[in-house]
Amino acid sequence: MSKVYIIFASLLILVAFGLVLLPDTEHEDQIPPEALLKEIMNQSRFLSADLIAARIIDEDPSIMLVDVRTAEAYNSYSLPGAINIPLKETLDEEWQPYLNQRGVDVVFFSNGDLFADQAWILCSRLGYKNLYVMEGGLNQWFTQIMQPTVPPDTSPNEDFDLYSFRKAASIYFGGGAPAQSTQDIKGENIQIIRREKKTATAGGC
Amino acid sequence: MKELTKTRRLTIASVIFVFILVIGFVTFRSPDFVYKLSTKATLEELTNPANIVSPVEAREMINGTKSGAVMIDLRNTYDYNKGTLFGAINIPVSDIMEKEVIEMFDDWQMQSKTVILFAEDQQAANAPWMILRQLGYSNMKVLSGGYAIAMDQYTNGIIDSTDYQYNGERPVMDFAGFIQKMSGGEVVKPNPGPAQIEPIKRKKKSVTAGGC
Numbered sequence: 001m002s003k004v005y006i007i008f009a010s011l012l013i014l015v016a017f018g019l020v021l022l023p024d025t026e027h028e029d030q031i032p033p034e035a036l037l038k039e040i041m042n043q044s045r046f047l048s049a050d051l052i053a054a055r056i057i058d059e060d061p062s063i064m065l066v067d068v069r070t071a072e073a074y075n076s077y078s079l080p081g082a083i084n085i086p087l088k089e090t091l092d093e094e095w096q097p098y099l100n101q102r103g104v105d106v107v108f109f110s111n112g113d114l115f116a117d118q119a120w121i122l123c124s125r126l127g128y129k130n131l132y133v134m135e136g137g138l139n140q141w142f143t144q145i146m147q148p149t150v151p152p153d154t155s156p157n158e159d160f161d162l163y164s165f166r167k168a169a170s171i172y173f174g175g176g177a178p179a180q181s182t183q184d185i186k187g188e189n190i191q192i193i194r195r196e197k198k199t200a201t202a203g204g205c
Numbered sequence: 206m207k208e209l210t211k212t213r214r215l216t217i218a219s220v221i222f223v224f225i226l227v228i229g230f231v232t233f234r235s236p237d238f239v240y241k242l243s244t245k246a247t248l249e250e251l252t253n254p255a256n257i258v259s260p261v262e263a264r265e266m267i268n269g270t271k272s273g274a275v276m277i278d279l280r281n282t283y284d285y286n287k288g289t290l291f292g293a294i295n296i297p298v299s300d301i302m303e304k305e306v307i308e309m310f311d312d313w314q315m316q317s318k319t320v321i322l323f324a325e326d327q328q329a330a331n332a333p334w335m336i337l338r339q340l341g342y343s344n345m346k347v348l349s350g351g352y353a354i355a356m357d358q359y360t361n362g363i364i365d366s367t368d369y370q371y372n373g374e375r376p377v378m379d380f381a382g383f384i385q386k387m388s389g390g391e392v393v394k395p396n397p398g399p400a401q402i403e404p405i406k407r408k409k410k411s412v413t414a415g416g417c
């Protein structure tokens with residue numbers, strides 16, 4: 001009888017050693033590559049500059065802008081309220097509480113959208129949620145919002161609404177404003193007036 | 206008699222135990238895809254200029270003296286049919302982890318063939334490249350600028366093999382100067398407001414994971 005036990009015991013020990021040799025594939029913190037592929041194909045991570053401008057103007061507390069450019073570029077100019085996490089430091093320990101959180105939408109931006117997207121992919125692999133990329137980056141911000149082009153006369157009303165919003169936003173963010181101290185610009189005397197939607201009188205039969 | 210049942214129970218229990226473990230080993234399936242690169246290593250790869258190929262270099266690698274590279278068009282089939290670069294193979298982004306495609310990638314890696322990925326712009330090719338790079342394909346490169354800029358260079362004959370800045374990251378203007386000029390005042394230095402941090406509390410790992 002004891003022989004049987006010895007055999008079983010040694011079997012168990014063998015199997016236990018086998019367990020040790022199992023490949024370490026459990027990455028609790030990371031999403032699998034297949035899921036990451038699905039994430040990158042989802043274009044909803046891109047937020048338009050208009051949307052972000054509106055949220056900054058509304059002083060939306062649930063948005064956190066992250067400038068992934070170098071500290072030098074950040075110190076020269078950045079969007080109001082943005083924090084600077086250079087792409088190279090994305091994985092540094094000190095920034096993780098900012099990037100890995102709930103309740104706040106983290107919006108990466110750079111001059112274009114490549115570097116911001118790279119930061120987005122790195123953080124998404126780590127399973128962080130609520131991450132976004134500003135579409136077109138600062139280049140698009142400056143060409144679209146800071147220097148809005150007047151739509152042609154034949155454009156639909158929405159285009160004019162968008163234009164007047166961008167014009168107002170460009171004043172809010174400092175471009176196109178008359179000579180004023182920046183204090184005034186940031187004050188309450190500027191209001192973004194959104195046009196009320198006109199009732200669709202043209203519609204019915 | 207009592208002694209006998211006791212030992213039999215023990216035997217049955219241990220047999221079942223071993224049996225379950227054996228089944229576990231047999232049915233253990235390793236995941237199809239595993240990251241070969243850590244996030245830190247990936248971050249370093251992002252700044253490695255060897256991973257970016259300029260349009261002119263790409264032409265060299267396909268047609269010229271350094272031929273032997275493979276071009277992969279990551280755009281959708283509709284755009285691909287309208288025109289592509291150097292007889293590139295069309296693999297839409299959604300298909301890059303299909304079994305047949307991965308087999309192809311494995312072959313090319315075995316033959317240490319350079320694979321150049323491109324899409325409409327560099328940013329669209331970057332994301333699939335990052336995934337494949339993290340899966341361990343070190344022979345993959347990204348076409349700087351993408352299809353539109355490459356076509357423009359080939360047709361208009363702009364040759365600038367040293368410029369890698371087709372990625373849209375070059376500022377279109379002096380932002381600070383623009384703001385200063387328009388506002389007539391000083392540029393507001395970015396002042397990060399108090400960022401609310403709501404840290405995610407990690408689930409406590411069970412104590413048993415710790416060993417002795």
